Amino acid sequence: MTAVIDTDSPTGTEVKRDFRLIDSTLRDGSHAISHQYTEDQVVAVVKGLDAAGVQVIEVTHGDGLGGSSFNYGFSKVDEMKLVEAAVNATTNADIAVLLVPGIGTVDELRRVRDLGVNVVRIAVHCTEADITEQHIKIAKELGMEAIGFLMMSHMNTPQGLLQQAKLLEGYGADTVYIADSAGAMTTNEVRARVAEIVGGIDVPLGVHAHQNLSLAVANSIAAYEEGARNLDGTSAGLGAGAGNCPTEILAAVCEKNGIVSGVNPLMLMDLAEEVTRPLMPRQQVVDRAGLLLGYAGVYGSFLLHAERAAERYGVPQAEILLELGRRKVVGGQEDMIIDVAVELARKHAEAEGRTA
Numbered sequence: 001m002t003a004v005i006d007t008d009s010p011t012g013t014e015v016k017r018d019f020r021l022i023d024s025t026l027r028d029g030s031h032a033i034s035h036q037y038t039e040d041q042v043v044a045v046v047k048g049l050d051a052a053g054v055q056v057i058e059v060t061h062g063d064g065l066g067g068s069s070f071n072y073g074f075s076k077v078d079e080m081k082l083v084e085a086a087v088n089a090t091t092n093a094d095i096a097v098l099l100v101p102g103i104g105t106v107d108e109l110r111r112v113r114d115l116g117v118n119v120v121r122i123a124v125h126c127t128e129a130d131i132t133e134q135h136i137k138i139a140k141e142l143g144m145e146a147i148g149f150l151m152m153s154h155m156n157t158p159q160g161l162l163q164q165a166k167l168l169e170g171y172g173a174d175t176v177y178i179a180d181s182a183g184a185m186t187t188n189e190v191r192a193r194v195a196e197i198v199g200g201i202d203v204p205l206g207v208h209a210h211q212n213l214s215l216a217v218a219n220s221i222a223a224y225e226e227g228a229r230n231l232d233g234t235s236a237g238l239g240a241g242a243g244n245c246p247t248e249i250l251a252a253v254c255e256k257n258g259i260v261s262g263v264n265p266l267m268l269m270d271l272a273e274e275v276t277r278p279l280m281p282r283q284q285v286v287d288r289a290g291l292l293l294g295y296a297g298v299y300g301s302f303l304l305h306a307e308r309a310a311e312r313y314g315v316p317q318a319e320i321l322l323e324l325g326r327r328k329v330v331g332g333q334e335d336m337i338i339d340v341a342v343e344l345a346r347k348h349a350e351a352e353g354r355t356a
């Protein structure tokens with residue numbers, strides 16, 4: 001096992017870590033609070049994560065830079081202000097952003113780099129690594145760490161993902177990530193993908209897990225066992241769908257398994273309880289809708305959009321989610337949620353002999 005040595009520890013002493021923990025409470029968590037983070041909340045979360053030894057903290061709209069829009073939902077506070085607040089609040093942790101080509105722009109990347117951000121995750125659907133080349137190269141020119149992030153990884157085979165990972169590596173990605181965006185993968189499916197990819201690339205691999213099948217922690221540990229050396233979490237699991245891998249639980253389970261995360265589980269538990277849970281409009285649970293995402297393989301951030309469409313068009317949210325799964329809709333196709341809801345409403349009306 002290769003230890004990751006972090007010399008930027010809060011105490012100035014060398015911390016040997018078995019993997020790098022990236023926390024996405026302030027990016028993926030944004031989906032779960034409809035992108036309503038305030039600067040004070042960002043500062044409180046950053047301070048807690050930083051003090052607990054988390055190495056990288058991701059901050060942006062849930063859909064990444066430039067995500068604040070009619071399609072994805074408007075942020076309460078301009079993300080540049082949130083990023084700046086995060087950079088000012090951190091002592092040791094790096095601040096990262098996520099950028100989806102086509103949503104975020106290179107201009108925005110330059111702006112956050114100038115604010116002090118030094119890590120960018122460039123996120124694309126798991127068959128579309130070829131559209132990251134320009135963004136990865138520009139991130140490298142800007143002196144940033146570039147992480148290629150393959151979303152909805154359950155929709156590609158282990159061999160297919162390896163080909164995509166090789167493309168990312170070839171463009172200059174420093175790290176490759178696979179995201180179980182729908183929380184749809186079993187532990188064996190994660191193991192197979194990680195084993196295949198780590199055997200075929202020379203840069204580190206990371207795994208971003210969601211909780212829709214209640215497997216986020218188990219899948220993250222399995223990913224580590226197969227060779228992933230970056231794992232994602234969010235405080236109290238705050239995130240899209242039924243939530244992400246809870247950072248504090250991951251840290252606790254790692255300790256029990258003798259895996260050195262380099263972060264303090266007790267401080268992360270305090271953060272989750274005292275800072276993150278109080279700001280959550282609802283706690284992350286695997287209820288029917290959350291579970292359906294994992295069961296049907298639907299992108300986690302569709303959850304609240306589907307809930308609103310269900311209310312607006314008077315059709316069950318479960319039907320919308322199942323139909324989105326059947327159609328294999330992917331991230332970026334949020335407009336399809338409305339299409340599906342309207343179609344279902346029409347079908348119900350026809351079946352009941354009324355007009356929709």
Ligand SMILES: CC[C@H](O)CC(=O)C(=O)O
Pocket residue numbers: 028062063064100123151152179180181182208240300301331
């Ligand atoms: C485009 C943002 C998206 O939510 C990325 C992510 O966290 C995932 O695919 O799970």
Ligand SMILES: [Mn+2]
Pocket residue numbers: 028179181208210239240300
């Ligand atoms: Mn996610």
